[in-house]
Amino acid sequence: MWQEARRRKTWQRKTSEDWNKRAAGFARRHKNSVYVKEFLNRLPLSAGMSVLDMGCGPGTLTIPLAPKVREITAVDFSPGMLEILTAKAAEGNLNNITTRQGAWEDDWQALGLGRYDLIIASRSLAVDDLKGALDKLRRAARGWVFIGDRVGSGPFDPAMFAAIGRPFHPGPDYIYTINILYQMGIHARLDFIDLPPAHSYKTREEAISSWAWMFHDLTATENDKLNRHLSERLTKNNHGHWCLRDEVCPSWALISWRQTTHQHD
Numbered sequence: 001m002w003q004e005a006r007r008r009k010t011w012q013r014k015t016s017e018d019w020n021k022r023a024a025g026f027a028r029r030h031k032n033s034v035y036v037k038e039f040l041n042r043l044p045l046s047a048g049m050s051v052l053d054m055g056c057g058p059g060t061l062t063i064p065l066a067p068k069v070r071e072i073t074a075v076d077f078s079p080g081m082l083e084i085l086t087a088k089a090a091e092g093n094l095n096n097i098t099t100r101q102g103a104w105e106d107d108w109q110a111l112g113l114g115r116y117d118l119i120i121a122s123r124s125l126a127v128d129d130l131k132g133a134l135d136k137l138r139r140a141a142r143g144w145v146f147i148g149d150r151v152g153s154g155p156f157d158p159a160m161f162a163a164i165g166r167p168f169h170p171g172p173d174y175i176y177t178i179n180i181l182y183q184m185g186i187h188a189r190l191d192f193i194d195l196p197p198a199h200s201y202k203t204r205e206e207a208i209s210s211w212a213w214m215f216h217d218l219t220a221t222e223n224d225k226l227n228r229h230l231s232e233r234l235t236k237n238n239h240g241h242w243c244l245r246d247e248v249c250p251s252w253a254l255i256s257w258r259q260t261t262h263q264h265d
């Protein structure tokens with residue numbers, strides 16, 4: 001069922017080159033986000049922990065986590081993302097972070113990955129073999145695993161696809177992940193991070209560029225349609241900022257379980 005739902009999705013899986021191009025914009029948009037604060041608040045942290053951040057991106061979670069734990073290994077297949085993370089770690093004098101360029105699909109032992117007290121995989125589980133990826137998490141865990149997974153259309157806004165005339169099917173979301181874990185004998189906990197429905201931008205241009213990431217190769221006509229759609233939805237608030245209200249309140253699923261050794265040994 002997961003594979004069928006994947007076949008119906010209309011967005012393309014991004015390569016490491018795609019993520020390299022998006023690294024700086026992603027880092028800018030996700031700095032100080034409600035999502036990051038809520039994700040970190042729900043982690044069972046202690047100072048002696050070893051942590052793996054799989055699909056770490058520009059360090060959205062690695063950087064604020066580092067001062068709270070013993071060590072973090074941050075893995076991503078995009079060198080552009082890892083460069084930003086490394087620069088931020090140097091800026092913050094954080095010396096307990098190890099980076100590895102690697103993918104979900106790689107041999108994790110060959111990457112030098114071991115076992116960790118806490119593993120996080122936030123918004124990074126875009127893989128062709130979900131069960132295989134979950135199995136890797138299970139094997140690398142000797143404590144808690146936390147996955148941030150899509151709910152429904154996730155970060156995509158279906159109204160914008162409709163506005164430019166492109167079809168949109170989001171593909172499978174967290175409910176498949178929970179069920180595949182169940183098939184693997186893992187009874188995971190489920191929580192949600194609800195994001196505020198309104199976004200605020202200093203300029204109209206910032207608003208437009210922060211939504212254009214959703215689309216591959218916008219044509220000039222589509223670009224005009226997107227601009228017109230956003231112009232209709234953007235309103236100016238009392239502070240002179242541009243605001244855009246989501247039609248559906250976006251949220252992320254937080255899937256977690258505690259891995260005990262005997263579950264896979």
Ligand SMILES: C[S@@+](CC[C@H](N)C(=O)[O-])C[C@H]1O[C@@H](n2cnc3c(N)ncnc32)[C@H](O)[C@@H]1O
Binds near residue numbers: 081
């Ligand atoms: C949406 S970003 C999330 C970054 C960070 N974890 C966060 O929540 O802000 C997704 C990240 O997953 C990485 N990624 C996507 N597919 C991957 C794969 N197959 N192997 C390793 N990393 C991958 C991308 O390079 C990107 O940095």
